[in-house]
Amino acid sequence: MRTEKARLIFDVPDGRLCFADGDLDTWAEHLTWCYRLMGVEEGATIAVQDFGSSPLSFLGSALLMPGLERGVAERLGGRFVGLDASPERVTLTPAVLDQLTVDVLVVRSSVADLLHEMSQRAHRGVARTPTRTIVAFRDDQPAPARVAPWRYLLQIESALLLAPECSSCRRFHLRAGFYALREGVVRNSRLRSARPYRLQGAEELEPGRCSAGPDDWYIRYPGWAAA
Amino acid sequence: MQPCAAYQSSGPIESWPDNSLRAWQLERLREVVAHARAHVPLYRRLWAQAGVDEAALGSMQDLERFPIVKKEYLVKAGESWMNPGQGPVGFSTRGTSGEPLLVWLSPAEQEAYIQPTMRGFRWAGFKPGMTALLMSPVWHRLAACEVHAIHRMGGRAVFFWGSMGGDHTDSFLETLRRNRPDFVTTTAPFLLSLIRRAGEHLLPLQKMFRSVNSVSVVGLPLTPWLREFLRDRLEVGDIFERGGTQEGAALDECAIHGAAHVHEDVCYLEVINGEGKPVAAGTRGQLVVTKLTAAGSVFVRYGTGDFAAFQPGACDCGCGFRRLKIYGRPESSVAVGDRTIAAYDARLCVEEDPALVGRNVLLVRDGKRRSEILTVAIEGAAANEQQLLRRFQDRLAVGRVELIWLGSLRINWGFRQVFDRGEILSPQVREVAR
Numbered sequence: 001m002r003t004e005k006a007r008l009i010f011d012v013p014d015g016r017l018c019f020a021d022g023d024l025d026t027w028a029e030h031l032t033w034c035y036r037l038m039g040v041e042e043g044a045t046i047a048v049q050d051f052g053s054s055p056l057s058f059l060g061s062a063l064l065m066p067g068l069e070r071g072v073a074e075r076l077g078g079r080f081v082g083l084d085a086s087p088e089r090v091t092l093t094p095a096v097l098d099q100l101t102v103d104v105l106v107v108r109s110s111v112a113d114l115l116h117e118m119s120q121r122a123h124r125g126v127a128r129t130p131t132r133t134i135v136a137f138r139d140d141q142p143a144p145a146r147v148a149p150w151r152y153l154l155q156i157e158s159a160l161l162l163a164p165e166c167s168s169c170r171r172f173h174l175r176a177g178f179y180a181l182r183e184g185v186v187r188n189s190r191l192r193s194a195r196p197y198r199l200q201g202a203e204e205l206e207p208g209r210c211s212a213g214p215d216d217w218y219i220r221y222p223g224w225a226a227a
Numbered sequence: 228m229q230p231c232a233a234y235q236s237s238g239p240i241e242s243w244p245d246n247s248l249r250a251w252q253l254e255r256l257r258e259v260v261a262h263a264r265a266h267v268p269l270y271r272r273l274w275a276q277a278g279v280d281e282a283a284l285g286s287m288q289d290l291e292r293f294p295i296v297k298k299e300y301l302v303k304a305g306e307s308w309m310n311p312g313q314g315p316v317g318f319s320t321r322g323t324s325g326e327p328l329l330v331w332l333s334p335a336e337q338e339a340y341i342q343p344t345m346r347g348f349r350w351a352g353f354k355p356g357m358t359a360l361l362m363s364p365v366w367h368r369l370a371a372c373e374v375h376a377i378h379r380m381g382g383r384a385v386f387f388w389g390s391m392g393g394d395h396t397d398s399f400l401e402t403l404r405r406n407r408p409d410f411v412t413t414t415a416p417f418l419l420s421l422i423r424r425a426g427e428h429l430l431p432l433q434k435m436f437r438s439v440n441s442v443s444v445v446g447l448p449l450t451p452w453l454r455e456f457l458r459d460r461l462e463v464g465d466i467f468e469r470g471g472t473q474e475g476a477a478l479d480e481c482a483i484h485g486a487a488h489v490h491e492d493v494c495y496l497e498v499i500n501g502e503g504k505p506v507a508a509g510t511r512g513q514l515v516v517t518k519l520t521a522a523g524s525v526f527v528r529y530g531t532g533d534f535a536a537f538q539p540g541a542c543d544c545g546c547g548f549r550r551l552k553i554y555g556r557p558e559s560s561v562a563v564g565d566r567t568i569a570a571y572d573a574r575l576c577v578e579e580d581p582a583l584v585g586r587n588v589l590l591v592r593d594g595k596r597r598s599e600i601l602t603v604a605i606e607g608a609a610a611n612e613q614q615l616l617r618r619f620q621d622r623l624a625v626g627r628v629e630l631i632w633l634g635s636l637r638i639n640w641g642f643r644q645v646f647d648r649g650e651i652l653s654p655q656v657r658e659v660a661r
Contacts, residue, residue, distance in 0.1 A: 006383065007378060007383050007384070008374070008378075008383070008384050008385075008386075009383070009384070009385045009386070009406060010385075010386045010388075011385070011386065011387050011388050011398070011401065011402040011405065011406075012388050013388060016405075047317075048365075051363065051388065051389055051390055052362075052363020052364060052365040052366055052386065052390070053363060053386040053387065053388050053389075057363070057365045058364065058365070058386075060316070060365070061315055061316045062334075063314070063315070063316045063332055063333075063334060063337050063371060064316065064364045064365065064371055064374075065364065065374060066374055066375045066377075066378035066379070067378065073315040073316065074315065078315070079315045079316070079317060080315060080316050080317070081316070081317035081318075081319070081329070082316070082317075082318065082364075082365030082366075083319060083365075084363070084365060084366060084390055085390065086389075086390035086391070086392045086394075087392075088392065089319070089390070092319060092321075092322045092327045095322065095326045095327055096319045096327055096329055099302065099305065099328075099329045100317070100329060157388075
């Protein structure tokens with residue numbers, strides 16, 4: 001999309017995402033699909049520890065973005081809590097989570113270890129039901145060392161690439177109709193401002209291997225415990 | 228806002244006569260109290276004990292009979308403070324005064340708050356077709372209304388990558404350079420961090436801000452000199468102060484810059500003394516917030532902990548909404564003798580000297596609850612010290628003042644403005660800060 005027509009522009013690492021009116025719902029629907037594929041239930045309360053210009057944040061609810069008819073919260077019939085990924089906000093998260101029951105905590109990988117440390121410190125000696133955690137990671141950066149998440153979500157902002165770890169096959173799905181994969185490069189099929197992205201260390205698998213998304217391409221990361 | 232026959236008033240609500248505005252507010256207040264009694268167990272219990280309900284509200288003054296609630300109380304209340312219609316989006320407060328509080332936003336509440344946001348942006352010079360570089364909508368409940376306001380006013384919204392901390396100044400500047408916005412919303416500490424970074428790395432800040440007509444800032448009460456400093460360093464048309472709390476207070480400055488107007492169509496604010504009685508305009512007291520929308524998290528007589536004062540008299544801009552200056556909070560102030568000195572008060576004394584404007588000014592605590600000496604730490608080398616000491620003594624009526632000149636030590640601009648002496652002076656901190 002030409003920048004002049006965009007009503008909403010998000011500068012992201014290595015690129016920018018430009019949306020005209022009506023574009024955002026496509027991506028809120030896709031992110032909701034990602035959550036469902038990972039096993040998140042209807043009515044879930046999802047807390048997101050990421051920056052405000054991350055799709056995980058701004059697609060969270062229609063209340064956050066004009067022109068978004070239904071965000072993830074409205075599509076799942078649930079709730080969204082935005083927590084920001086600055087270190088000072090991460091230190092507050094254990095106290096926030098003490099105030100409500102969160103079904104899923106989505107955390108940016110760069111602050112996942114810090115959050116883990118803060119949670120350990122805050123709840124030392126306290127029996128507590130562990131929150132299911134999804135780590136949103138980039139495959140060109142080191143994975144968090146101390147966190148064993150429930151699921152992983154591959155997130156490359158400049159490509160608006162959101163590829164969830166499937167709860168059935170445990171591979172990452174590149175959803176058919178949204179992404180095209182060729183020779184290790186993922187191209188976004190629906191947003192012109194998105195940039196192609198070359199996967200790092202991923203093994204590509206052809207469609208037809210998982211009934212949850214039979215037309216999708218799949219990737220996995222050899223050596224990863226979760227994949 | 229529609230003309231309202233019931234109050235015999237027409238035109239925008241900010242131009243209504245005071246009695247019409249108060250009558251309109253009273254009806255909203257009764258709705259809020261009825262809603263809270265029906266849906267929020269905490270208020271039902273609290274007000275039953277106090278023997279008050281919506282029928283007790285014959286005028287806005289009757290609200291004074293309702294008990295004040297504080298954050299600790301709501302945090303402890305847990306589910307009994309929640310209500311089924313509070314909405315799908317939660318925001319966390321910054322937790323500067325202890326634990327953070329989780330506040331919920333609903334579509335009806337957001338709709339109510341978008342209108343005053345548009346009003347504030349109009350005052351600050353935003354026009355259809357402009358591009359605005361905005362704070363993240365996830366950062367604050369009021370920030371979530373900003374992008375909707377810009378969209379409805381026919382503008383384009385741009386967001387930078389990152390957060391409002393010193394780590395992301397370069398990211399902000401890159402977005403500024405790339406998108407050439409006409410209008411910017413941000414925090415004053417972040418702007419000051421940008422100025423510092425530009426100074427240290429010889430960045431052409433004024434060139435980067437060339438497209439910007441006005442900047443709307445939150446997060447630090449501006450002194451007249453700091454506003455001028457920001458305007459000059461950035462070479463922007465004007466700097467406007469926004470104010471507000473996650474709990475429902477919403478304020479914006481008009482171009483007169485006397486103090487921010489309270490958006491009295493969404494909130495009713497009180498300033499009270501230690502006995503819970505309202506104080507006269509011009510006198511500082513504690514800020515108490517009541518939201519006038521029966522939606523989202525319910526706040527009725529919420530003591531925010533802020534010190535504030537209504538400004539006396541009418542504003543020359545013609546807006547009938549009262550004006551309020553918020554000076555600080557307990558965590559941004561120190562007790563000296565029988566006085567409470569806010570960091571704002573110290574900055575007011577320091578920034579009167581043009582040589583000292585734009586330096587970070589911090590209050591220093593000695594671990595005692597109350598001290599007889601006011602200790603102020605100021606960035607940079609000593610300058611005009613005797614005059615400054617006299618200003619502190621004259622303006623703040625404190626007997627003894629100690630100044631600590633921080634030299635090349637740089638403390639991050641932030642919301643925290645009071646430090647313990649050990650934090651400021653320990654060699655380790657000084658080394659890290661360097």
